[in-house]
Amino acid sequence: MFSEKGLSREDILKKLCEVKKDDLDWKSGKAFGYIFDPGEEILGFAKEINNMFLSENALDFTVYPSLLSLENDLVSIMGKHLGGNDDVVGNFTSGGTESIILAVKTARDYYRNKKPEITEPEMILPTTAHAAFHKAAHYLGIKTVSVSVDPETFKADVPAMEKAINSNTIFMAGSAPSYTQGVIDPISELSRTAEENDVWFHTDACMGGFLLPFFKELGKKIDMFDFSCPGVNSISVDLHKYAYTPKGASLILHRNSAQRRFQLFAFADWLGYTMINPTIQSTKSGGPLAAAWAVLNHVGKEKYLEFARIQLETVEKIKQGIESIPELHMMARPEMTLISFGSDKVNIFHIIDEMNLKGWYIQPSLSFDNIPATIHLSVTLSNAGREDEFICDLEQSVEKAKKLLPGKLLSMFNLVMDQGGAEDLSENLSPIFELAGIKDGRMPQRMAPVNEVLDAMPAGFRKELLLEVANTFFSSQS
Numbered sequence: 001m002f003s004e005k006g007l008s009r010e011d012i013l014k015k016l017c018e019v020k021k022d023d024l025d026w027k028s029g030k031a032f033g034y035i036f037d038p039g040e041e042i043l044g045f046a047k048e049i050n051n052m053f054l055s056e057n058a059l060d061f062t063v064y065p066s067l068l069s070l071e072n073d074l075v076s077i078m079g080k081h082l083g084g085n086d087d088v089v090g091n092f093t094s095g096g097t098e099s100i101i102l103a104v105k106t107a108r109d110y111y112r113n114k115k116p117e118i119t120e121p122e123m124i125l126p127t128t129a130h131a132a133f134h135k136a137a138h139y140l141g142i143k144t145v146s147v148s149v150d151p152e153t154f155k156a157d158v159p160a161m162e163k164a165i166n167s168n169t170i171f172m173a174g175s176a177p178s179y180t181q182g183v184i185d186p187i188s189e190l191s192r193t194a195e196e197n198d199v200w201f202h203t204d205a206c207m208g209g210f211l212l213p214f215f216k217e218l219g220k221k222i223d224m225f226d227f228s229c230p231g232v233n234s235i236s237v238d239l240h241k242y243a244y245t246p247k248g249a250s251l252i253l254h255r256n257s258a259q260r261r262f263q264l265f266a267f268a269d270w271l272g273y274t275m276i277n278p279t280i281q282s283t284k285s286g287g288p289l290a291a292a293w294a295v296l297n298h299v300g301k302e303k304y305l306e307f308a309r310i311q312l313e314t315v316e317k318i319k320q321g322i323e324s325i326p327e328l329h330m331m332a333r334p335e336m337t338l339i340s341f342g343s344d345k346v347n348i349f350h351i352i353d354e355m356n357l358k359g360w361y362i363q364p365s366l367s368f369d370n371i372p373a374t375i376h377l378s379v380t381l382s383n384a385g386r387e388d389e390f391i392c393d394l395e396q397s398v399e400k401a402k403k404l405l406p407g408k409l410l411s412m413f414n415l416v417m418d419q420g421g422a423e424d425l426s427e428n429l430s431p432i433f434e435l436a437g438i439k440d441g442r443m444p445q446r447m448a449p450v451n452e453v454l455d456a457m458p459a460g461f462r463k464e465l466l467l468e469v470a471n472t473f474f475s476s477q478s
Helices: 009-020 040-052 065-081 096-114 131-140 158-163 187-196 212-217 257-263 287-323 348-357 387-402 408-419 421-426 429-436 448-456 459-473
Strands: 089-093 122-126 143-147 169-175 200-204 234-238 250-254 265-267 275-277 338-342 363-365 374-378
Touching (some): 040 287, 065 089, 065 287, 089 096, 089 257, 096 131, 096 169, 096 257, 131 143, 187 200, 212 287, 250 257, 348 363, 348 374, 348 387
Parallel strands (some): 122 169, 169 200
Antiparallel strands (some): 234 250, 338 374
16 A cells, blocks of 8 residues: 555565565575575675665666766676677676567567568577577567477487578577576587578577686586677676676677667657667666676686686585485486486475475476476575585485375366366366465465476466466455
């Protein structure tokens, strides 16, 4: 409710503390997703800088030359970090999704100019490509062509992607690494194929772009994925992940300014000021940009290299621990700090629930394209030192999960689908929500029944159901 006369600072703080009580405890060191915690010293410094530039508005770079200078410096640092030269240009964005949308927008407008005969543009993606590419396609009117990955390595299938190219293809992408399995696509081959077919190639290095060069420096074999591959036109790289800067901080990088020009938006045909936007946002606080620049330069290469070493060791310890549990198996050999594992013997959704009840936060990745559901971990600095505790709890959770059966919700879903199909199910969401424990904008403590149903659904209907759930949650009545 909108306060009539305003609330006191004490009342506001009390209310906010109450609202936060059910949030993920990201300071515990037990979260394997969403939060990248560098520790109090770096985080406190970042908050100080963020507040220093909180009110500066990056809408107009002529009014705030400080932000322009910091942005160009970040682009220069990361362009060279990712195999580029002085020709590399780019812009600061709110996150990986905005960076990816801008890459797709740039390619679309580039080919509108170069090949105006293409009226129904297409992009080719491996099935491991981030959902943000599909979001970009949805927003920008581009058809997506998804190509299955190698079922053993989970890497993009180069011959299959090349076969999918046709006269409407304008864009291809690969990941370094893919989010779910943590493996690096064969970017060198993919980008060469794209270049030979006059197709824009983008490397999604949101997860790995900052960290992988440090891994390479530590002696880990890392296949080429950046501007050292001549066919790579653009790269997305997040700083609010493994550079440990505050959210949202990402970069979209282009090989040169001639290509980047198609990213920009300008408009003069109205009575107001002439608008020129390099990114999707117009008004945006300078805080995250300044904080990202400050953290990068405060931490420095030497300490980031040490961070990389710690995280490599942590991943290896967790990987070995998972492999020591007979009921579990690794899905792929992790090439970064992302781990994917599953089970042929135990319901993984019950394992996840048991782990989360112990205070951990781990995620499911639902089945798709003949790849079964798995458990995903994004390993960060804050997880280091808790490997033994994690594996011990994982062993106990597996044992408990063995004794748990599929829930009533899955039986109800199967019955409804047998009798009336997806259309009947969509008209009877209320009893399903009630049985699942979804009430008053809150999800149940145990998510296994919900995840079992989502996993059993065709992906298309899964999407429609989640849209319905989200539409219910984001409501003034929730």
